[in-house]
Amino acid sequence: MADPTIAVIGAGPAGIRATEALAQHRLPVIVIDEAPKGGGQIYRQPPDAFRRSPSLRYGFEANKARALHTTIERLASAIDYRPSTLAWNVWDRQLDTLRAGKTEKVPFDFLVIATGATDRVLPVPGWTLPGVYTLGGAQIALKYQGCAIGHHTVFLGTGPLLYLVAYQYAKAGATVKAVLDVNAAAAKRRALPALAWSPSMLAKGLYYRAWLGAHGVVVEDGVTPIVIHGNGGVSELTYRRAGVETTLRCDAIGLGFGLKAETQLADLAGCRFRFDRESRQWLPERNADGESTISGVYVAGDGAGIGGADAAELWGERVGLAIAARCGRPRDTTRIATIDRQLARLAHLREGLERAFPFPSQHVSTIRADTILCRCESIRIGDAMAAIRVFDVIEMNRMKAVTRVGMGRCQGRMCSAAAAELLATESRQDVAAVGRLRAQPPVKPIPLPWSSPR
Amino acid sequence: MTERVRVDVAIVGGGIAGCSAAFHLRRNGLSVCLLEKGALGSQASGVNFGGVRQQGRHFAELPLARRSREVWGRLAELIGTDCEFVPSGHLKLARSEADLDELERYADAAAEFGLALQMISGARIRSEYPWLGESVIGASLAAEDGQANPRLVAPAFGRAARMLGADVREYTAMIETTCDGDRFRVHCARGIEVSARFLVNTAGAWGGYIAAAFGEPVPIGTTAPNMLVTEPLPSFVTRSIGVCGGDVYVRQVARGNVVLGGGHGWADLGLERSRPLTDVSTRAIDKALEVIPALKSALVIRSWAGIEGQMPDHLPVIGFSRTAPNVIHAFGFSGHGFQLGPVIGIIIAELVTNGASLSPLAAFDIGRFGGTAARPLAAAAYPAQEGE
Ligand SMILES: Cc1cc2nc3c(=O)[nH]c(=O)nc-3n(C[C@H](O)[C@H](O)[C@H](O)COP(=O)(O)OP(=O)(O)OC[C@H]3O[C@@H](n4cnc5c(N)ncnc54)[C@H](O)[C@@H]3O)c2cc1C
Numbered sequence: 042m043a044d045p046t047i048a049v050i051g052a053g054p055a056g057i058r059a060t061e062a063l064a065q066h067r068l069p070v071i072v073i074d075e076a077p078k079g080g081g082q083i084y085r086q087p088p089d090a091f092r093r094s095p096s097l098r099y100g101f102e103a104n105k106a107r108a109l110h111t112t113i114e115r116l117a118s119a120i121d122y123r124p125s126t127l128a129w130n131v132w133d134r135q136l137d138t139l140r141a142g143k144t145e146k147v148p149f150d151f152l153v154i155a156t157g158a159t160d161r162v163l164p165v166p167g168w169t170l171p172g173v174y175t176l177g178g179a180q181i182a183l184k185y186q187g188c189a190i191g192h193h194t195v196f197l198g199t200g201p202l203l204y205l206v207a208y209q210y211a212k213a214g215a216t217v218k219a220v221l222d223v224n225a226a227a228a229k230r231r232a233l234p235a236l237a238w239s240p241s242m243l244a245k246g247l248y249y250r251a252w253l254g255a256h257g258v259v260v261e262d263g264v265t266p267i268v269i270h271g272n273g274g275v276s277e278l279t280y281r282r283a284g285v286e287t288t289l290r291c292d293a294i295g296l297g298f299g300l301k302a303e304t305q306l307a308d309l310a311g312c313r314f315r316f317d318r319e320s321r322q323w324l325p326e327r328n329a330d331g332e333s334t335i336s337g338v339y340v341a342g343d344g345a346g347i348g349g350a351d352a353a354e355l356w357g358e359r360v361g362l363a364i365a366a367r368c369g370r371p372r373d374t375t376r377i378a379t380i381d382r383q384l385a386r387l388a389h390l391r392e393g394l395e396r397a398f399p400f401p402s403q404h405v406s407t408i409r410a411d412t413i414l415c416r417c418e419s420i421r422i423g424d425a426m427a428a429i430r431v432f433d434v435i436e437m438n439r440m441k442a443v444t445r446v447g448m449g450r451c452q453g454r455m456c457s458a459a460a461a462e463l464l465a466t467e468s469r470q471d472v473a474a475v476g477r478l479r480a481q482p483p484v485k486p487i488p489l490p491w492s493s494p495r
Numbered sequence: 496m497t498e499r500v501r502v503d504v505a506i507v508g509g510g511i512a513g514c515s516a517a518f519h520l521r522r523n524g525l526s527v528c529l530l531e532k533g534a535l536g537s538q539a540s541g542v543n544f545g546g547v548r549q550q551g552r553h554f555a556e557l558p559l560a561r562r563s564r565e566v567w568g569r570l571a572e573l574i575g576t577d578c579e580f581v582p583s584g585h586l587k588l589a590r591s592e593a594d595l596d597e598l599e600r601y602a603d604a605a606a607e608f609g610l611a612l613q614m615i616s617g618a619r620i621r622s623e624y625p626w627l628g629e630s631v632i633g634a635s636l637a638a639e640d641g642q643a644n645p646r647l648v649a650p651a652f653g654r655a656a657r658m659l660g661a662d663v664r665e666y667t668a669m670i671e672t673t674c675d676g677d678r679f680r681v682h683c684a685r686g687i688e689v690s691a692r693f694l695v696n697t698a699g700a701w702g703g704y705i706a707a708a709f710g711e712p713v714p715i716g717t718t719a720p721n722m723l724v725t726e727p728l729p730s731f732v733t734r735s736i737g738v739c740g741g742d743v744y745v746r747q748v749a750r751g752n753v754v755l756g757g758g759h760g761w762a763d764l765g766l767e768r769s770r771p772l773t774d775v776s777t778r779a780i781d782k783a784l785e786v787i788p789a790l791k792s793a794l795v796i797r798s799w800a801g802i803e804g805q806m807p808d809h810l811p812v813i814g815f816s817r818t819a820p821n822v823i824h825a826f827g828f829s830g831h832g833f834q835l836g837p838v839i840g841i842i843i844a845e846l847v848t849n850g851a852s853l854s855p856l857a858a859f860d861i862g863r864f865g866g867t868a869a870r871p872l873a874a875a876a877y878p879a880q881e882g883e
């Protein structure tokens with residue numbers, strides 16, 4: 042039997058480890074990644090001209106980053122590695138990809154979707170002002186180009202990344218005015234037992250927080266953001282805490298409320314999704330091998346559900362081993378058992394993180410009606426609410442049809458989490474009942490003359 | 496537990512045809528229950544290109560299209576919103592001498608239906624539409640044609656009907672209809688049972704199932720017009736654009752996005768799913784770039800297809816059933832039923848109220864496929880129909 046064609050989308054921790062496991066079994070792999078270099082989000086590599094050292098860029102994680110970068114470099118000659126290539130559609134066991142302005146089909150027998158995550162953002166009055174960045178965007182600016190988003194930066198939202206990015210900024214010499222977490226300190230205390238599953242992770246989190254405090258950064262929990270002020274750019278942030286309103290002067294804000302799995306390609310592949318209560322998002326269903334409900338289509342890493350970089354590496358390898366076994370290679374049961382044990386531990390940790398930093402689902406219904414909900418289409422919360430009432434909307438795609446929310450170039454990546462909460466509140470339903478936006482090709486904007494670049 | 500609803504008319508299918516029917520039936524004072532298995536207008540009516548075009552239609556459809564155009568012009572007063580209808584004009588492009596001849600012949604014949612078409616020759620085309628590509632050698636302009644937002648029209652008719660007292664049931668599929676003396680008993684999902692004197696079949700691509708259940712199967716197929724949209728661009732495509740042959744159609748919405756269609760994607764009636772196909776999109780893009788070269792710097796943000804019922808002669812089925820009294824069909828619009836939608840509701844209301852319509856419906860008789868009806872029109876009478 043000829044070897045099957047295996048395509049891996051994403052060269053982050055999950056994609057690289059999947060590829061490695063497959064390559065070890067001498068299976069041919071096509072690796073497709075939008076980024077020019079391997080590493081994924083957390084271990085994103087800077088362009089060649091930038092020379093900040095890995096330990097500055099990746100901190101505690103520098104060794105893991107180096108290991109992954111070396112792995113993909115080493116594998117590059119043995120596999121068909123296609124960096125700077127976007128996978129924009131899946132249909133009929135073929136991928137549509139875009140490389141150097143040209144579309145190309147990639148047929149596959151097995152597919153690993155390891156597309157990672159994006160920031161989960163919620164609107165705050167003034168959030169569309171220049172100077173407001175997503176937390177991930179702020180981090181990318183630093184990691185990729187070594188620049189900061191402003192001179193006086195506030196980090197606002199929730200999640201472990203909030204503290205990490207603030208720390209990375211301060212460490213790099215930027216002035217961090219404050220770290221404002223919408224979740225209360227009590228939530229973190231309650232989550233401590235679960236977080237203790239990973240003492241090192243817990244230690245890192247506590248360390249960042251303590252370090253920020255020690256360096257004069259205001260770190261507050263239980264914050265309600267009120268408004269971001271500015272004229273042509275951010276100048277102030279007003280928030281409330283324990284009944285007291287505070288206004289901070291700042292020229293940049295990093296905004297993020299956790300992460301959201303990039304699931305569009307899994308959706309286009311036809312995978313069935315389930316609503317995950319813990320993280321309040323729709324995720325592709327998968328079995329113990331990481332296989333989705335579509336035979337031969339596997340999901341791994343944050344793209345299958347936020348689990349962090351270590352879990353992404355493990356899931357990647359796990360999926361690689363499963364596919365190798367499907368291709369007639371011996372099934373490495375010992376290694377699989379080890380991985381499954383480690384993944385189970387990490388799952389406990391994930392529960393702890395979700396408990397410490399729950400998604401503030403009630404936030405949307407408390408913010409001003411004139412706040413922009415959908416950035417691409419400039420739709421305000423009040424207008425969306427009016428349309429929901431006029432047309433008795435109870436479902437997300439209907440909401441999109443009558444309001445344009447999610448109809449722009451980001452296809453709802455930015456606004457759909459907020460839109461779903463808003464619709465659920467307005468239509469008095471559980472957020473799971475309002476469903477999710479269907480993905481449509483291309484998953485990201487691509488040049489119209491896609492067959493014949495000019 | 497069964498919820499029973501008793502009305503004059505049960506309508507199965509809440510696309511533009513069914514929603515307009517519900518509205519106009521209520522205006523005629525009849526009680527109505529509209530059943531829609533999904534959300535109103537969530538199928539073809541909500542995902543189409545948005546072309547409100549008379550030009551190029553089969554002559555059998557023109558009288559209906561003329562009447563419908565009049566309704567488009569007063570949507571705002573009728574249902575409280577204009578559904579973003581803009582009479583931008585529809586320009587049908589010629590890329591060969593044969594195309595020009597075709598356009599001229601069509602314009603002459605259309606004049607008899609009161610549709611004024613203006614031929615625009617090569618020199619004027621260049622000066623008035625400098626953004627058109629060099630392959631375009633002339634065009635025919637239907638100044639009163641235009642475009643509208645398909646996502647709004649069926650829901651807006653449905654809402655207006657509801658405000659007039661129609662019982663509008665979304666997410667309520669008709670499962671089976673039985674006859675019970677002189678009434679229909681319409682069994683629906685969610686334990687709803689509707690008893691009605693009239694049954695209206697506006698089930699779109701699924702209309703054939705209902706016809707078959709009444710013993711009159713029709714040769715209906717399924718098509719999935721293939722669509723793409725770009726990010727917003729500065730306004731420059733001032734008219735809705737079609738071409739002879741129908742292989743591409745383009746319009747620019749007020750926000751600046753350019754919508755383009757051409758060819759057919761994939762659809763599955765049973766799964767209720769459709770998808771655009773990359774090769775089809777590629778062909779449509781190449782055609783679009785040929786007629787509007789400036790699109791070469793645009794980004795595509797989305798593509799899609801929809802599920803449409805296709806009849807072999809490209810004409811819908813409209814009119815009374817041949818087998819069951821008081822069943823009225825209006826389905827299978829074959830890729831161009833959006834413009835007709837508003838008048839279809841009026842026609843259905845006329846059929847229920849008066850037993851006949853002011854519009855000529857002979858060409859749409861369901862009997863034309865089975866031999867029980869009038870002879871089918873000669874093939875030569877059918878100009879090529881395009882899908883927008
Ligand atoms: C902006 C951002 C910053 C983060 N920073 C940290 C951090 O500092 N510390 C931490 O612990 N966690 C961080 N995370 C979480 C981190 O993403 C995960 O823990 C880890 O990177 C997950 O690995 P992965 O392999 O699943 O996905 P990723 O590392 O995200 O890799 C996914 C890869 O897929 C590629 N890709 C996605 N879609 C396509 C497509 N359609 N076509 C082609 N390629 C595609 C991307 O280019 C990327 O290289 C961050 C997440 C984000 C979104």
Ligand SMILES: Cc1cc2nc3c(=O)[nH]c(=O)nc-3n(C[C@H](O)[C@H](O)[C@H](O)COP(=O)(O)OP(=O)(O)OC[C@H]3O[C@@H](n4cnc5c(N)ncnc54)[C@H](O)[C@@H]3O)c2cc1C
Pocket residue numbers: 507508509510511512513530531532533534535536537538539540541542543544545546547548667668669670697698699700701702719720721722756800801802803825826827828829830831832833834835836882883
């Ligand atoms: C992509 C695309 C582009 C197009 N472009 C144009 C254009 O530019 N101009 C133009 O004039 N036309 C266009 N058309 C055609 C036009 O959209 C259709 O002809 C028109 O919308 C048909 O309306 P309808 O109400 O008959 O059908 P639909 O909108 O399909 O409505 C039928 C409804 O019946 C419901 N239904 C079916 N069975 C049941 C059941 N058992 N119980 C309850 N409900 C049921 C369905 O859910 C559906 O909502 C296009 C079509 C498509 C798909």
